[in-house]
Amino acid sequence: MNMYELIDRKKNNGELKRKELYYIVNGYTNGDIPDYQMAAFLMAVCFNGMSEEETYNFTMAMKESGDELDLSGIKGAVVDKHSTGGVGDKVSLVMGPMVAACGVPVAKMSGRGLGYTGGTIDKLESFTGFNTSPSVHEFIKNVNDIGISWAGQTANLAPADKKIYALRDVTATVDSMPLIASSIMSKKLAAGAAGIVLDVTYGTGAFMENPKEAEMLARLMIKIGRRQGKKMAAVITDMNEPLGCAVGNAIEVIEAINVLNGKGPDSVLEVALVLGSHMLLLNGRCSSLSEAKALLLNTIKNGSALKKMAQWVERQGGNGEMVYNTELFKKAAIEKQILYTGKNGESENRGMAEYVSAINGKAVGMAVTRLGGGRTGKDDIIDLSVGVRLLKKTGDIVKKGDILGVIYANTMEAAGEAEDMVLKAYSFSDKKVENTSVIFAEIY
Ligand code: URA
Numbered sequence: 086m087n088m089y090e091l092i093d094r095k096k097n098n099g100e101l102k103r104k105e106l107y108y109i110v111n112g113y114t115n116g117d118i119p120d121y122q123m124a125a126f127l128m129a130v131c132f133n134g135m136s137e138e139e140t141y142n143f144t145m146a147m148k149e150s151g152d153e154l155d156l157s158g159i160k161g162a163v164v165d166k167h168s169t170g171g172v173g174d175k176v177s178l179v180m181g182p183m184v185a186a187c188g189v190p191v192a193k194m195s196g197r198g199l200g201y202t203g204g205t206i207d208k209l210e211s212f213t214g215f216n217t218s219p220s221v222h223e224f225i226k227n228v229n230d231i232g233i234s235w236a237g238q239t240a241n242l243a244p245a246d247k248k249i250y251a252l253r254d255v256t257a258t259v260d261s262m263p264l265i266a267s268s269i270m271s272k273k274l275a276a277g278a279a280g281i282v283l284d285v286t287y288g289t290g291a292f293m294e295n296p297k298e299a300e301m302l303a304r305l306m307i308k309i310g311r312r313q314g315k316k317m318a319a320v321i322t323d324m325n326e327p328l329g330c331a332v333g334n335a336i337e338v339i340e341a342i343n344v345l346n347g348k349g350p351d352s353v354l355e356v357a358l359v360l361g362s363h364m365l366l367l368n369g370r371c372s373s374l375s376e377a378k379a380l381l382l383n384t385i386k387n388g389s390a391l392k393k394m395a396q397w398v399e400r401q402g403g404n405g406e407m408v409y410n411t412e413l414f415k416k417a418a419i420e421k422q423i424l425y426t427g428k429n430g431e432s433e434n435r436g437m438a439e440y441v442s443a444i445n446g447k448a449v450g451m452a453v454t455r456l457g458g459g460r461t462g463k464d465d466i467i468d469l470s471v472g473v474r475l476l477k478k479t480g481d482i483v484k485k486g487d488i489l490g491v492i493y494a495n496t497m498e499a500a501g502e503a504e505d506m507v508l509k510a511y512s513f514s515d516k517k518v519e520n521t522s523v524i525f526a527e528i529y
Contacts, residue, residue: 088490095133127261130259131258131261140266161371165194165284166180166360179341179354181193186392187380193235197459198358200454206235213403216402217235221239231393281310282360286323288324296502299525316367318366318527322525338414359524422488425486445509452503490507
């Protein structure tokens with residue numbers, strides 16, 4: 086086989102066979118195919134796409150490139166959840182303890198944040214002492230003993246995807262539907278769950294721009310999973326503005342704890358309930374989504390989800406007391422209020438009501454990165470204490486002098502720059518703006 090010929094065929098919109106896609110993935114992973122040829126191939130895929138058959142075979146080749154987790158030692162059907170990412174997305178931290186408190190095993194692998202989106206593993210490290218690298222034995226034992234465990238992605242899970250993703254990141258070849266679908270599904274399939282619930286996001290700060298594209302991506306991933314015998318469901322969510330109010334590591338964990346305490350924000354609870362309900366359904370714990378939702382809501386009302394979170398944190402070496410006393414989380418030195426000075430910087434708001442019409446999620450995520458709370462390179466050490474709290478969200482009325490949000494920073498310079506960035510992320514309108522549900526569709 087000849088890589089030149091395969092690149093040329095994809096460039097001319099031809100179809101690649103299974104063994105040719107395995108040749109590309111394996112050859113690139115073991116170093117036989119150089120970066121420049123792989124980059125040319127990926128760019129040809131960006132322009133010409135892949136058929137469903139090619140996407141499936143590319144996924145399988147990446148999945149089989151490394152270890153595959155064997156979760157058969159866990160009692161009960163494990164259902165995984167994956168989000169395609171969004172700013173302020175702390176849903177896993179809410180949903181995990183709720184689902185585990187319903188008796189459904191949660192065995193989850195998550196990544197670290199890169200760029201303007203955060204990662205659950207970083208957020209969990211806001212708990213003092215939390216070990217995000219349990220051995221596979223400990224991971225499985227935790228799930229069997231207390232119903233929940235979490236781990237960072239092991240180095241050898243779908244290593245082909247790891248290498249290809251790093252190349253896509255620097256060759257402008259991330260935004261391709263078959264490449265995104267195969268990348269996500271190769272890791273999810275290698276992680277060994279019997280079912281997978283996908284949270285496919287769209288909007289500023291998400292990979293998909295609109296709900297139609299998000300739905301196409303979801304349907305493609307569902308087909309790949311079902312072909313592998315997995316139970317699959319997907320939820321399409323609007324990530325045009327950050328989810329909830331907190332964006333940053335420790336402050337997102339605190340917000341998740343607040344949700345488990347029944348104190349909202351409602352949008353975070355809404356997404357956690359919908360995703361969690363599909364998990365309970367795929368596991369077989371419930372036979373309808375309404376029954377599942379009622380069970381999940383009860384874990385908040387009776388305090389069992391919060392208790393489960395504390396037990397889980399303790400089990401992984403963290404300080405479970407922090408779940409009940411959020412003052413114990415490390416705090417940033419500076420709190421700076423972001424004041425609304427009037428539409429377009431005008432000093433008066435002309436006596437008319439004004440509404441927040443949009444908040445650009447990516448811009449808020451970039452502000453948190455500027456504060457030190459996000460990575461620009463994969464080995465960066467991040468500051469877990471910094472972040473942005475948005476006190477006004479889309480649809481809220483604002484008047485001059487109102488506090489739009491709060492910056493948590495460790496230097497005045499970073500606080501000032503982040504404040505400008507967050508102010509620019511806001512748009513305002515004289516017309517009333519409805520704040521609609523973040524759930525666009527459910528596919529199952
Ligand atoms: N997340 C992934 O894991 N891979 C992609 O290609 C995009 C998002």
